[in-house]
Amino acid sequence: MKPQQHNQSKTGAARRQFFSFVKKELLHIWRDKRTLFILLGMPVVQIIIFGFALTNEVKNSKIAVLDQSKDAATSSLIAELNASRYFDVEENLTSYKEIEAAFKKGKIKLAVVLPSQFSEDLKHTNKASVQLIADASDPNVANTLTNYATAVVMDYQDRVTNKQRLPYSIQVETRMLYNPQLKGAYNFVPGVMAMVLLLVCTMMTAITIVREKEMGTMEIMLVSPMRPQMVVIAKAVPYFLLSSINIASILLLSVFALEVPINGSLVLLIAESLLFTLVSLSLGLLISSAAGSQQVAMFISLVALFLPTVMLSGFMFPIENMPFPLRMVSNIVPAKWFYIIVRSVMIKGVGLAAVWKETLILTGMLLFLLTVAIKRFKIRLQ
Template identity: 65%
Template sequence: MKQFFSFIKKEFYHIWRDRRTMFILLGMPLAQIIIFGFALTNEVKNESIAILDQSKDAASSQIINKISASRYFNVTALLHNPDEIARTFQTNTARIVLVLPSTFGEDLRHVNKAQVQLVTDASDPNIATTLINYATAIITDYQQSLNSTAVIPYQINVQSRMLYNPQLKGAYSFVPGVMAMVLMLICTMMTAITIVREKETGTMEVMLVSPVQPMKIVMAKAIPYLLLTVVNITNILLLSVFVLDVPINGSLILLTGESILFTITCLSFGLLISSVTDSQQTAMMISMMGLFLPTVMLSGFMFPIENMPLALRIVSNVVPSRWYYEIVVAVMIKGLGISSILKQTLVLSGMTVLLLSLAIKNFKIRLE
């Protein structure tokens, strides 16, 4: 029995000395419960809303105040003319716009009936529908408060308008998300095991004595996966257009170029992982487990980032798939140009340079 407990003690020491095992046993459950606990929700809150108040009277001010006081909306812009609505969605200033016509207050006072319009970005149909329902409920609550003291009941009609996806097709939302997830996981995982395979098979020694510079070795390992990924991108776009009926409303050349940029970012990430790990199993585990949850939860694909606590919103900024998802939605669904996705493009470019530099630096150290 004493020997049995000695083996148990030895196993504890073995686990304690292995930092990766300790991280898996203790760190990952904590990370998962935090991410799932705060991100995994169908409730929409803290969403941005813009107001186009053409009435500018007491009645319109009361509705705006009710919306501002709601935990579901944050008023991010006050528009001055209808032409600003499209720009609001193009710059992601707001997901929904409340339009109060110039005769809103006068119609309520004289005929006890008025009309408002809700315009929403329906590139994500689930969120758009939820926002329409929330805003309609707030307006209905305001109407009921008026009717509590009115002899003739008031009636406020709400008209909704869905931009970019009037038919509310779910494919418009999940196609960009699946593109980001597939490219991120496949490219990173496949490249993550390349250099590690060389170490495990013993061919690293051949590379050590070769006159080829580390930069060229890293690029040689990345280029085949880049070319194969271009084929994947082509297949995904063909299936999206001809099978799922998701049109490419923007420039195909721009979309392809941004997809190649994101692929290079993922390849750089994979090369970095492979340069700092010693086994294919570890490299695959890091690329799969370390990227799957952030890609699904923190990219805005499945759950709105605005719903998350500040800490997770900050963390989402370092998830490459978030920026690529925004690019695909802007170009493919909204039909926008390079000027609307310049920020996302610069972020991905910066990530690529940083990750590739770190990969080359670590690879060079291991060659010495």
């Protein structure tokens, strides 16, 4: 046999062995229904929970109204507050003394006080006051509710005055770009994508290889003619394929269930998601090389990665508000850069020119993690 034909034969045999390892791992995942449920079910559950339950929007808040004027103008304003999806008028109070009692009962979160002569003041002096009293034991909710109520009052004012500018009045016009309705899902969907892909890919890859080492089957596979690095990569390929299904399910749920649009390029969004998946798989390979047992691999994947992903990726808490050391640490969290990419491409509709830096950082992380992981496996398992 000629040398060229011999090399082609060896390449073909190595390719067949590689795909046989991939097929073996796929069959193992298919037989393990619990693992399959975690891989495919957890992303769906988390996107639903974060999209519908864990939201920073405040809806259907119970409020009380003290209407001291009781005229057509105040009745119309109260009706607009009640018609808003943010408020439900729970009580109609008759005096100031009842306001604090209503707050102490825990029934309401906001009280709206409409003074006497409200309609007369509005007609004759072009001025009328509305007092908003909020329960500031939760300052974020209190601030949000007062902003919502102020917006409703300003909309009512514009309708009454036909948007005419009054003498010596300063009108502030506010526009909310990309998310005019301030839906919490616009923020949580990119964050959940980063968290789910990182945790699922990293945890499952780390555990499956450590399990092979604990059972002694990894050494059996490594005696095959295929190089140890290719054996390890072959075990990661099925999780890459399953992660692709997760990406598709998350995007479908986001668009059709949570009504979060994909304003940018779908191809770019999928490509960036696959890049982040490869980074997560490489991190899982690195953890599996350092962990001596499944328990250690699970601990590192869940505890050591979950908290940094949630706390330092930017989707739960603004990184700009953190101390300088934490801001520096956040730069080594892959989820931070992927969150910026998804939010920019999916919500803002930008292209690769706007996220090239984040893409380059993720590519560098992929090369670094994959190189270190393969070298450590080569030393320990060959």
